[in-house]
Amino acid sequence: MNNTKLANAxxxxxxxxxxxLLMWTIDKFINVGHATAVFEKFYFIAGLGESIMMxxxxxxxxxxxxxxxxxxKNITYLIVLIIHAVSTLAPFAKYLDPYNGNLLFFTAWPMLAACYALYALREYDTKLNF
Structure with a gap:
């Protein structure tokens, strides 16, 4: 594969x-209650107020x-990878019961692979870098 194809990919x-990530962030702005509930249920962090969520x-x-x-890239790509790894692993129980309304949780795994690939190949990610 040539570098142009790799950089485009x-x-x-x-x-x-x-x-x-942007959609999840916007959710924190427009639906603070949902974001707070997610932090409580999956990350066991209770009591986050609106100002902390903002x-x-x-x-x-x-x-x-x-x-x-x-x-x-060394820092931002790694932080994105870690954040998504935590959010992928946090709802682990959902993976054990996939056919009870939990199938969408499995979409986190290919995104985790993408985050890892971006981090591992960051030196080749050169398109539209500022």
């Missing part, structure tokens, strides 16, 4: 991962922005 992967969302927006423009 990595750009598409980066943008699609960023889209998912601070988390703003931090995520900054991270996503840096990720989208390919800045500080």
């Amino acid at each position: 990595l750009l598409f992967m980066r943008l699609s991962v960023a889209l998912v 601070a988390i969302a703003i931090g995520e927006l900054i991270l996503i922005g840096l990720f989208v423009i390919g800045r500080f």
